Amino acid sequence: MTNSETNTTFIKKEEVSRASDLVHLNWRLFRSLPLFLKFLPLTFLSILLASAAPSVFRWYAGNYSSQTDNGFTLERLLWIALLSAFFRISAWALFEAIGMWSSQSIYSKIVRGLTETRTTFFDENPSGRIINRLIRDYDELRSNAIIFVGDFFNAIIEVLGIAAVACFASPWAMAAVIPLLLIFFFIQFQRSTMIEHCRSLSSVASSHVLNRQNDLIEGSEIFILYQKGELLLSRMKDSLRTYLQASTLTFQVDIWASFWIRFFAECFSFIVLIFTVRALDTDQIDTPIAGVIISALFGITGVIGWLDYASSLVSRSSPHLRRVFEFIDLPAESIGELARPVSQVYKKYSGDISFKEYSMSYRKDLPLILKDLNLTIRQGSKTALVGRTGSGKSSIVQSLLRMVYVHKGDILIGGQSIFESDIQKLRLHFGVVPQAPYLFEGTIASNLDRGGRLQNTQLAKAMEAVGLNYSLEHKIAEAGQNLSLGERQLICLARVIACDRAIVLMDEPTSGLDPETDARINWILHTALENKTVITISHRHESIKNYDSILELAGGQVVQ
Numbered sequence: 001m002t003n004s005e006t007n008t009t010f011i012k013k014e015e016v017s018r019a020s021d022l023v024h025l026n027w028r029l030f031r032s033l034p035l036f037l038k039f040l041p042l043t044f045l046s047i048l049l050a051s052a053a054p055s056v057f058r059w060y061a062g063n064y065s066s067q068t069d070n071g072f073t074l075e076r077l078l079w080i081a082l083l084s085a086f087f088r089i090s091a092w093a094l095f096e097a098i099g100m101w102s103s104q105s106i107y108s109k110i111v112r113g114l115t116e117t118r119t120t121f122f123d124e125n126p127s128g129r130i131i132n133r134l135i136r137d138y139d140e141l142r143s144n145a146i147i148f149v150g151d152f153f154n155a156i157i158e159v160l161g162i163a164a165v166a167c168f169a170s171p172w173a174m175a176a177v178i179p180l181l182l183i184f185f186f187i188q189f190q191r192s193t194m195i196e197h198c199r200s201l202s203s204v205a206s207s208h209v210l211n212r213q214n215d216l217i218e219g220s221e222i223f224i225l226y227q228k229g230e231l232l233l234s235r236m237k238d239s240l241r242t243y244l245q246a247s248t249l250t251f252q253v254d255i256w257a258s259f260w261i262r263f264f265a266e267c268f269s270f271i272v273l274i275f276t277v278r279a280l281d282t283d284q285i286d287t288p289i290a291g292v293i294i295s296a297l298f299g300i301t302g303v304i305g306w307l308d309y310a311s312s313l314v315s316r317s318s319p320h321l322r323r324v325f326e327f328i329d330l331p332a333e334s335i336g337e338l339a340r341p342v343s344q345v346y347k348k349y350s351g352d353i354s355f356k357e358y359s360m361s362y363r364k365d366l367p368l369i370l371k372d373l374n375l376t377i378r379q380g381s382k383t384a385l386v387g388r389t390g391s392g393k394s395s396i397v398q399s400l401l402r403m404v405y406v407h408k409g410d411i412l413i414g415g416q417s418i419f420e421s422d423i424q425k426l427r428l429h430f431g432v433v434p435q436a437p438y439l440f441e442g443t444i445a446s447n448l449d450r451g452g453r454l455q456n457t458q459l460a461k462a463m464e465a466v467g468l469n470y471s472l473e474h475k476i477a478e479a480g481q482n483l484s485l486g487e488r489q490l491i492c493l494a495r496v497i498a499c500d501r502a503i504v505l506m507d508e509p510t511s512g513l514d515p516e517t518d519a520r521i522n523w524i525l526h527t528a529l530e531n532k533t534v535i536t537i538s539h540r541h542e543s544i545k546n547y548d549s550i551l552e553l554a555g556g557q558v559v560q
Contacts, residue, residue: 025321026149029141032109033102036146043094047154050091051161053084059289091154099146107138109328117330119403120362128210133327136206140320148317155307180268184261184307191257198250200319205243212236265304333402333423347421349429350502351414353377353400353533358409360399368407369395370556377549379414382525382534384544387553393537395556397505400535401427413503431496431532435508437488439480445472447491448498462498465528466490467520486517493521497528504529506536522546 030037057080060072110133114121122130159181212235215223223232279285355375361368370392377383385393398404399411402423411418418426439447446452448459459472468490480488489509496504509521525534526546538544552560 025318025325026145028325029106029145029149029321032106033099033146034105036099036102039094039098043091043098044153046087046091046094047157050084050087051154051157053080053087055161055165056080057084092150095150095153096147099150100142103142103146106141106324106328110134110138110324113328113330116332118333118405119398120405121330123362126207126211128212129207132203132207132210133323137203137320137323140317141324145317145321152307159304159307180264180304183264184304187257187261191253194253198246198253202243202246202250203319203323205239205246208239209236209243212239261304347416347425349413349416349418349421349426351379352412353379353503353535354412355396355399356410356412358399358411359407360395360404361407362404364405368556369404370399373409373557375551375558377533377535379533380531381548382536382546384536384538384547384550385553386538386541386544386550391553392556393553394507396553397507397535397537400503400505401430401432429502431499431501431504433489433492433496433504433506433509435537437480437485437492439476439483439488439491441478442476443472444470444474444476444491447476448472448495454498459494459498462494462528465497466494466524468494486514489517490520493524497524502532504532504534506534508537508539 030040057077060077060080114130212232215232216236219232223229276285353376355370355373358370358373359368360370369390373392373396375396385396387393395404399406400418402418406419413429440450444463445456445459448454448462456472463470463472468487476482480491483491493509536544536547544550551558
């Protein structure tokens with residue numbers, strides 16, 4: 001996109017990630033799993049023992065079957081077999097099970113990154129993209145990435161173990177593993193770059209598929225109404241076709257790389273076999289050792305194939321890892337604000353609210369919404385904000401909550417700048433009644449007190465103040481679907497009353513409500529919220545006729 005397009009486009013384009021260092025990316029993955037790292041030394045020991053156990057078993061079985069009285073017993077052979085199985089299971093459990101269990105902390109970091117970044121992020125990124133990261137990319141990390149790396153370490157140790165066994169035939173046989181590994185890692189390096197690019201294309205394409213599905217679910221009526229159903233289906237087909245093409249390209253790269261890796265593995269096996277036959281012919285090794293070497297060589301293709309497969313999967317999971325860490329590394333809300341010293345001491349804000357030469361926008365590169373705003377709202381007053389769409393009403397509320405990009409100026413409450421306090425602590429001073437009231441599945445009590453810190457008597461008084469007779473244990477469905485819109489709005493108002501916040505922000509609280517509920521909310525403003533500072537966004541003048549002041553905004557300024 002050009003600079004001019006960037007300045008006029010709000011939805012951010014999801015681009016293919018650039019290539020990155022796989023080692024660095026996977027090392028960061030493991031550093032994010034503290035429990036896994038504690039068990040890592042024991043895990044590697046289990047992998048080494050699991051790799052060596054089959055060769056020891058073959059060697060011991062060869063000596064036992066020689067029918068000579070050499071001290072080799074069936075009981076010891078059985079113990080070796082049991083230990084081999086134990087070490088193999090331990091290697092799997094320690095690496096994969098503990099890794100998957102530890103990955104839950106990464107999901108917590110993703111959610112924390114989303115909750116602590118600017119709300120404009122959710123406008124810039126379609127819901128399909130966010131869902132894709134939270135579900136598909138994280139699931140790839142949890143279910144596959146850790147297992148793939150574990151398989152890679154298991155396979156590379158198996159290959160080195162076969163090289164060590166080949167040393168018994170000839171040092172030159174062991175040396176032959178060096179060019180094999182060099183060729184292997186050269187092919188893997190080439191493939192990993194291509195696979196990563198292909199997987200990035202696939203991930204971006206899958207986000208588009210999810211977006212088209214959202215269009216079908218949320219906007220199907222509009223498409224049908226304007227007779228554009230065929231256009232919607234065409235867009236869905238194009239998105240799916242692009243996704244399938246990216247996935248097919250990934251398989252093509254995999255197939256060719258695997259062919260050449262297996263070809264050179266067979267060449268290595270043939271070379272070591274020649275050295276083994278020569279060593280056996282010249283009595284440099286005995287028959288049991290030769291049997292161990294030949295058995296290992298018969299499995300070299302499978303081990304190299306396993307290593308090849310595990311390596312390709314590690315490369316394949318890297319785009320998902322990067323996308324997960326992108327969400328973890330989302331900039332905090334305070335990033336982009338004017339540099340101010342933030343006090344670690346909790347400040348209690350109380351008093352008049354003053355905007356001083358305040359200018360803001362929703363993104364740094366977007367036009368200003370509020371421009372050099374000077375405004376004072378008296379403590380305890382009931383103030384209504386009116387004006388056309390885009391005049392700056394919601395911007396004032398979001399500015400108080402520090403949800404926007406500040407270009408200059410300050411906001412003071414009781415003479416104290418709101419930028420000198422931690423964002424989360426600052427928001428504890430505000431009670432919010434949204435335009436679209438949302439309730440959580442649970443009880444009335446759990447919705448009024450999300451933190452579980454208030455007494456039931458306090459919650460009951462809040463319900464009484466809004467005139468609702470439901471008990472605190474009354475069950476509420478998800479989103480409050482078993483209640484009317486007016487009841488949901490009153491419960492949201494009761495939540496604010498129960499929390500006893502000094503400043504109440506209301507966004508169209510009576511929008512879509514009947515006159516009786518509208519009148520009840522106005523009555524609550526002058527009873528339960530009598531001593532609170534209330535700022536209301538409104539389009540209905542009859543709902544705000546009893547307010548202390550009505551401020552009309554236009555172009556980011558108070559005009560009346």
